[in-house]
Amino acid sequence: MPFKPDLVDELNVLIKFKDSTQEGIKVHKTASPSLIEATQRLFDKGMITQKDGGYLTPRGLVTVEHAHTLHGLLSSTPE
Structure with missing residues (x-):
């Protein structure tokens, strides 16, 4: 199953x-x-302390x- 765009946005915030x-x-x-929506979702999932970021x-x-x-x-290139 591919990553959905919402998950990619959340990873970019993380x-x-x-x-x-x-x-x-x-x-x-x-x-x-x-980015704002991804941050809110991460807050809703209990991964960050504030809906706009935090810790x-x-x-x-x-x-x-x-x-x-x-x-x-x-991101790395194979040897």
């Missing part, structure tokens, strides 16, 4: 976070509607670690 609960992000009202929850931290790993694997 990779903006560092692998830490100490650094948050803020998605401003001027951001693209798809990672424990669930969000695990998800971000996996998102960074997936991004790194797909």
